[in-house]
Amino acid sequence: MRPSVAVDLGGGLTLAHPVVAASGCLGSGRDVPALVDLHRLAAVVTRSLTRAPSKGAPTTRAAETASGFLSWVGLQNPGVEEFVEVDLPRLTRFGTPVIASIAGSTLDEYVRMASWLHVQPGISGLEIYLGTPDHERRGDPFFSHLERIREVVGTVSRLSRVPVFVKLPALLPDLVATARACVRDGAHGLTLIDAVPGLAVDAGRLRSKLAGPVGGLSGPAIKPIALAAVYRVSSALPDVPIMGVGGIATGEDGVEFLLAGATAVQVGTAMLVNPSAPVEIARGILTYLKDKGIGSPAELRGRLRVRGDEEAPGRADDDGMPGGTAAGRTGSVPWGSTP
DSSP, rough: OOOOEEEOSSOEEEEESSEOOOTTTTTTTTTTTHHOOGGOOOOOOOBBBBBOOOOOOOOOOOEEEETTTEEOOOBBOHHHHHHIIHHHHHHHTTTTTTTEEESSSSHHHHHHHHHHHTTSTTEEEEEEEOSSTTTTTOOBBBBGOHHHHHHHHHHHHHHHHSOOEEESSSSSSTTEEEEEHHHHHTTOOOEEEEOEEEEETTTTTTESSSSSSSSEEEEEGGGHHHHHHHHHHHOOOTSSSSEEEEESSSHHHHHHHHTTTTSSSEOOHHHHOOOOOOOOOHHHHHHHHHHHHOOOOHHTTOOOOOGGGGGGGBOTTTTTSSSGGGGOOOOOTTTTTTO
């Protein structure tokens, strides 16, 4: 049997394989042809777009940490109108699905950007980024208040003709409850997780390494956090498409996220070192499927063994893997979640 690595995220969004370039890694696409063949990418999530152009944060913007990468870019982007006029045609000519990440400072900005983008040829989906300051709520990030998340998600989802994914941070008081609220308000799927807040210190110079000074931690250091988030949410919402992101650099990493309940994965930090990482990761997933005799990523999704389940009678398939999907899990989900 030759497995198929194609993935159906629903809502008309089908990917050639389950590995997507995460937001920000390819900028707005201007340098992409020199870095990677877009034909070979399953999809591209754009850098988070704002209504007006943004020069981004002052330098220094990035610093290495143990097993991770700390950055504070500040949403540098050309603005949504220039992106549509100049950058989107460059991306869409390759035929690769483009998912536009949107970031606003008010509810109206999210609405205006979604209204502008969802009708553009080549835009296959929207991803709502909620880490920006809410200028209507004292500058708190949008994800700080569930009612604001619901306002943004509900309004954008109702007007959009393309699937809407909501990118959530892991460190919410109740991630599962927030995810469920997003889906109830119309989100088609979820992206888990956003970068984790972090600080790097240069003790010799008595100063922070980033101008921020707090930035977003990505890379291998956050992979266990991301896996836990995907597992918890997919256990509670097994029918909701989830794109897992956080520390994915190899085919094995991708497989782990699929087993935990992701439908597809996004690759970010690894692309900064190897722009072809998504293609290599997709090959690794295909090799795994062949070795295990599994027909597709969909058949792999949610088949994570939970310690104790494998001893229960009748729990294993002929291939030695536990039967069923995330909906059939019996393991407990910690941190007060409500699956």
